Amino acid sequence: NAGVTQTPKFRVLKTGQSMTLLCAQDMNHEYMYWYRQDPGMGLRLIHYSVGEGTTAKGEVPDGYNVSRLKKQNFLLGLESAAPSQTSVYFCASRPDGTHYNEQFFGPGTRLTVL
Amino acid sequence: GNSVTQMEGPVTLSEEAFLTINCTYTATGYPSLFWYVQYPGEGLQLLLKATKADDKGSNKGFEATYRKETTSFHLEKGSVQVSDSAVYFCASRGTGGFKTIFGAGTRLFVKA
Numbered sequence: 001n002a003g004v005t006q007t008p009k010f011r012v013l014k015t016g017q018s019m020t021l022l023c024a025q026d027m028n029h030e031y032m033y034w035y036r037q038d039p040g041m042g043l044r045l046i047h048y049s050v051g052e053g054t055t056a057k058g059e060v061p062d063g064y065n066v067s068r069l070k071k072q073n074f075l076l077g078l079e080s081a082a083p084s085q086t087s088v089y090f091c092a093s094r095p096d097g098t099h100y101n102e103q104f105f106g107p108g109t110r111l112t113v114l
Numbered sequence: 115g116n117s118v119t120q121m122e123g124p125v126t127l128s129e130e131a132f133l134t135i136n137c138t139y140t141a142t143g144y145p146s147l148f149w150y151v152q153y154p155g156e157g158l159q160l161l162l163k164a165t166k167a168d169d170k171g172s173n174k175g176f177e178a179t180y181r182k183e184t185t186s187f188h189l190e191k192g193s194v195q196v197s198d199s200a201v202y203f204c205a206s207r208g209t210g211g212f213k214t215i216f217g218a219g220t221r222l223f224v225k226a
Contacts, residue, residue, distance in 0.1 A: 004157070031212070042203065042218040043158075050212060058213070090157055099209045100146040100165040105157030 002026050004106035006091050012112045013081045021076040021109050023091030030096045032074040033058075033103065034066060036087040043090065049074055050097065081113045116141045120204045120217035127194055128225050135189040135220045137178075137204035145206040147171075147180055147187040148214070152201040161189075161202070199224045 007022045023032065030051050035043040045058030047066040055066045063085060065077045074093075078085060088110050092103040121136040139145065146165045150158040162171030167182035176191045187204060204217040 040218060043216040045213060048212060056212070092158075097210075097212065099207050099211060100163065102148065102160040102163060103158075103214060105150075105159065107155075107157045 004091055004093055004104050006106040006109050008109060009107070010110050012114065014114050015082060017081050018077070018079050019081065021089055023074045023106060024072055025093040026072060027093065027104065029093035031094045032068065033092045034074065034076045035090045035092065036060065037090060038087050046076065083113045085111065086113045087111060116206065116208060116215050118204050118206050118215050118217040120220050123221040124223055125220060126223045126225065129196055130193045133191040133194045135202055137187045137189065137217060139185050139187065139206045141206055141208055143209055145208045148205040149178055149189050150203040150205060152203065158203060194224045196224045196226050198222060
């Protein structure tokens with residue numbers, strides 16, 4: 001099992017450019033999440049999905065879109081990147097809605113917007 | 115709303131010292147509580163968890179006890195190693211909740 005993988009690992013964008021971050025999991029998990037991690041602020045939830053074809057907004061959804069067309073993939077899109085979106089992005093998954101199960105995290109994508 | 119508060123870092127200790135990282139939570143009902151660890155350049159991984167009051171989670175020498183009366187889940191280790199240097203996150207998830215609430219993280223440095 002590869003677990004949760006993220007592509008790419010690093011990316012530099014110019015303001016206004018667009019890009020898509022890909023998250024893939026091979027554990028047949030229902031729930032998937034996108035977070036951003038900024039210094040001193042812990043993890044903030046951007047969007048999440050509770051199953052194939054579903055998405056929902058988290059704490060900081062503005063400027064991002066997501067899609068979950070296949071159960072194993074969760075895509076995060078930036079339509080018009082801004083310097084405030086410079087961050088480390090983490091994808092996570094968990095088996096289902098059982099409240100005590102853990103999340104499995106990917107290795108992260110470091111994004112810089114100039 | 116629900117929240118998690120953990121002690122600010124960084125925490126700097128010498129090898130073999132005793133570690134405590136405080137964590138308190140606010141939530142309705144009985145949330146599940148977690149400690150995650152993030153090593154440099156990596157994603158978070160579960161360290162331990164507890165799902166009901168008075169449960170003790172333990173792993174790799176780390177322990178935390180779910181204290182409902184004080185709404186706390188403090189992380190402890192009797193003797194830290196250099197390899198324990200990482201960022202530690204306390205987290206909670208309520209029953210029926212889709213989302214996990216994370217604390218801000220506490221960075222630990224262990225000196226040889």
